[in-house]
Amino acid sequence: MFKRNLAKFNHAMGFQRSSCWQKVRPDSDLSTKERAPNSSHPVTNETVSEDANYSSWMVDHPSALTSFDQMMKDAKGKKIVVFLDYDGTLSPIVNNPDRAFMSDEVSTPVHACECGELFDRLSHAKLSTRVSKLYPRMRAAVKEVAKYFPTAIISGRSRDKVKGFVQLNNIYYAGSHGMDIMAPPRPVRSSDGNYLTVSLDRKGNDVVFQPAQKFLPAIQKISKELEEAIMKIPGARVENNRFCVSVHFRQVREEDYGTLEEKVKSILKHYPDFRLDWGKKVMEIRPSIEWDKGNALEYLLDTLGLGNCTDVLPVYIGDDRTDEDAFKVIQKRGQGYPIVVTSSPKDTKASYSLYDPSEVLTFLSRLARWRKSSSSSRSLSQVWDCE
Numbered sequence: 001m002f003k004r005n006l007a008k009f010n011h012a013m014g015f016q017r018s019s020c021w022q023k024v025r026p027d028s029d030l031s032t033k034e035r036a037p038n039s040s041h042p043v044t045n046e047t048v049s050e051d052a053n054y055s056s057w058m059v060d061h062p063s064a065l066t067s068f069d070q071m072m073k074d075a076k077g078k079k080i081v082v083f084l085d086y087d088g089t090l091s092p093i094v095n096n097p098d099r100a101f102m103s104d105e106v107s108t109p110v111h112a113c114e115c116g117e118l119f120d121r122l123s124h125a126k127l128s129t130r131v132s133k134l135y136p137r138m139r140a141a142v143k144e145v146a147k148y149f150p151t152a153i154i155s156g157r158s159r160d161k162v163k164g165f166v167q168l169n170n171i172y173y174a175g176s177h178g179m180d181i182m183a184p185p186r187p188v189r190s191s192d193g194n195y196l197t198v199s200l201d202r203k204g205n206d207v208v209f210q211p212a213q214k215f216l217p218a219i220q221k222i223s224k225e226l227e228e229a230i231m232k233i234p235g236a237r238v239e240n241n242r243f244c245v246s247v248h249f250r251q252v253r254e255e256d257y258g259t260l261e262e263k264v265k266s267i268l269k270h271y272p273d274f275r276l277d278w279g280k281k282v283m284e285i286r287p288s289i290e291w292d293k294g295n296a297l298e299y300l301l302d303t304l305g306l307g308n309c310t311d312v313l314p315v316y317i318g319d320d321r322t323d324e325d326a327f328k329v330i331q332k333r334g335q336g337y338p339i340v341v342t343s344s345p346k347d348t349k350a351s352y353s354l355y356d357p358s359e360v361l362t363f364l365s366r367l368a369r370w371r372k373s374s375s376s377s378r379s380l381s382q383v384w385d386c387e
Ligand SMILES: O=P(O)(O)OC[C@H]1O[C@H](O[C@H]2O[C@H](CO)[C@@H](O)[C@H](O)[C@H]2O)[C@H](O)[C@@H](O)[C@@H]1O
Pocket: 085, 086, 087, 088, 092, 093, 094, 095, 096, 097, 098, 100, 154, 155, 156, 157, 239, 241, 246, 248, 250, 279, 280, 281, 282, 284, 320, 322
């Protein structure tokens, strides 16, 4: 425990990582390079890096923890809106996607395992209370942040699934890489006034925005075909994320990678309106529409009535390729904090970094504390509304 804290301290202070860090990482396969089935397609630009490489990379992507005071100084008088990715950001990457619970520390393999057992036996509803007890800290931090800032989770998962993991009502959820957004019931505004599909949810309350709705029947078909095609490849698995589909190969033997990729591609040949992207040991199939996490971020700002505010600072924390679209949007806006979560150097549009979900937890807790201590004189409407 002491060694781990020392390693984290060193990292947070921008010192070289201690080699003992590697030993306490929970998932042994996380230390291996993330690779696509075909090695000509690296899943991410992550490399197994030397500590020295990481330190020099951090010169351009400083820790959001060590930079925190400066960031908040610059944020004075501005409105922060928080956007969070889910997997790899609020939850550590684990072998089984159904067991990616929000954890309070990266190194909780035993707890994660216990939770997994529970998950197999219980429905989501029954599970929720027990998991909340096991993993209170990250959830509490997100809840606290959302008390002070508009907060949204933008995930590749289906909206229902990510909501099932997070179980908070005071935040907005965008699933399917932003193609399924539950936004607040405010008038929708965009620069061209041209958003596609807006409707009320079943309760008639919040606005649901689903720009890829017409692709649903095709997605169902693709998902079924993929299930059948990959059935015989041990470890391969299809996850239907409603407006997109993931094919996981984290647990597939390397010698089967090529076969899996071929099978996926041969199905996609019949669906020219769909494209294939690579995530962390996952192939992501989605409609080729111009809509990504970056668009979702802008959409949410618009529906929050903050789209045209010049004093809005979006904070976006994410770990994967699809999060880069949101980083780009923030860069283009010229204001805000794009923060990448990574334990090795990578090409990114993010300006700041956090090492892993446990650092995300620290950052979020600090952010909430910062606002709590400085907002006693501010009303919530001041925090939310455009002047
Ligand atoms: O946008 P995100 O919320 O980061 O979703 C991206 C994908 O995340 C999940 O897969 C990743 O996490 C799994 C659990 O830790 C891991 O087993 C897998 O290898 C990772 O790729 C999710 O299961 C996918 O459907 C999402 O597309």
